[in-house]
Amino acid sequence: MPTDSLPKHRAFVQFWFARIASGFGFQMLSVAVAWQIYAITGRALDLGLIGLVQFFPSVLLALPAGHVADQFERRRVVLLGQVVEWCAIALLALLSFTHRIHELGILALVFVIGTAKAFESPSMSSLLPALVPPAILPRAVAVSGSAFQMAMVLGPAVGGLLYVAGPGVVYATAAGLYLVAATLMALLRYEQAPPKREPASLKSLFAGVHFIRERKDVLGVISLDLFAVLFGGATALLPIFARDILHTGPWGLGLLRAAPAVGALLMSFWLARHDLTRRVGMIMFGSVAGFGVATLVFALSSWMWLSLVALFAGGAFDMVSMVIRGSMVQLDTPDAMRGRVNAVNSIFVNTSNQLGEFESGLVAAWLGAVGAAVVGGVGTLVVVGLWMGMFPGLRRRQKLHLEAAAIEAAEETTAETL
Incomplete structure (x- = not known):
């Protein structure tokens, strides 16, 4: 070092x-x-x-x-x-x-x-x-x-x-x-x-909004997070799954709530020791898709152990995606603009979390908890497919770090915005 x-x-x-x-x-x-x-x-x-x-x-x-x-x-x-x-x-x-x-x-x-x-x-x-x-x-x-x-x-x-x-x-x-x-x-x-x-x-x-609109990769990762969380908010339904589907009590609900965080925590330890150096765009899309599949498995599971494994895996996949998205946003944004870009990102995150819980509850009222979770998992996979087509540069991205030419272009965009 x-x-x-x-x-x-x-x-x-x-x-x-x-x-x-x-x-x-x-x-x-x-x-x-x-x-x-x-x-x-x-x-x-x-x-x-x-x-x-x-x-x-x-x-x-x-x-x-x-x-x-x-x-x-x-x-x-x-x-x-x-x-x-x-x-x-x-x-x-x-x-x-x-x-x-x-x-x-x-x-x-x-x-x-x-x-x-x-x-x-x-x-x-x-x-x-x-x-x-x-x-x-x-x-x-x-x-x-x-x-x-x-x-x-x-x-x-x-x-x-x-x-x-x-x-x-x-x-x-x-x-x-x-x-x-x-x-x-x-x-x-x-x-x-x-x-x-x-x-x-x-x-x-509104300089942060303008910058994100001009930077396609940044727009892609932030909007992907918005819609993936919007459709993947099955955790809001955990009390229903615990009592009515898995037939467990408060202790079981506690385990279900902890499982995604434990998966994310262990994955964060692994990512802290290993670099993501190739095909980061596809790894990110694959991680969000893995989160969607884990949501589907959880939705269809009637066994406590399988539900815990699915939630654990979902948390791990989400951590990989979060690290890649967070690193891209920070590295693609000049320091003079980071505060405003992170502020816009926080709006997306807060809105998606709140609306995701509302969406899950609304769909659960129509289709039941299992149906709502299935819709969430399928919706996440559909979003991944659409975003891979809408943001080909993000799909083909190899590294988290910008090339020199891209950094220069970002700084020119910042100067024009300010």
Whole structure:
């Protein structure tokens, strides 16, 4: 390993631990908020409001957040977001310990957290390429993904165990983890060219949209993610499959929910040690198709072990696709545009997750849970076939890294956009 790359690797390790800490804290927070609101009101509708007050800022503020990420030092934007989140979580802990908590107060503080995360997310995503050399960015994306998956697997379990001692204990622990994340972020050191300041305008806010429209490969991978998740949202139906089809209880539902994250986590470990150097376009399409097939197997399975294997495989396939898509978007986008492009990407991701769950529930109401999952799996395979035809350059793409001529063309597109 070259000596001059060591500082960047140390910075990435620090960044990774910050992601671990904030990810665990957020997953624990999510469990506590849901349990506490349901305990206070007893209304299922209020559980939906938790997602709603997070969804609106994540979508409505995405473009301004992308503009901020490209105009200011990204580390400071992330740090400010985490400090605001820490304050809101600490207030949740204080109100819970003093028994002054109520539903509207919880939802208001969750809205504050969602708003802070909306600004934090594009800057956090755009930080990663500055911390490692471009040659190992795909591995860094995989390792960063492992932090998210570990938080997904273990965070809710730890939060649930701590909730036995009361919601205030969960909030206090989550606040402590956010304090660790913010401290690591405050101490993070890396090299970044000074951002070019420009006034906010419609042209600047929508520059990411224009760039994606001009870059066919970036448009292809982002839109593929949108439609694949839209049709592959069978996880929203897991409670129905657990009770009515697999005839298991809450423990079985927990296993079903954990299986995709475990598959993704183990695959992220493998990808962190192996480079994707050939035919990355076809590997990506094959991984999304594998996800579709895994969804079909899960839909038609009546055996618990087979359903777990299918969900595990789906999570592993999705991780391969996610690493390739994430690396392509980062490597194909000049640094001056990364915040706005990542902001548009976050809109696609948030929208597809929410609409995917809605689509699954709507189709399940018409065709049943099995029919909805089958439609999702077949729809994913159809999307793969259509996108392979619509984006031939993406299908023929051999490497994650752009050639010099392509980089120059991307920078010219950026200059014209700005």
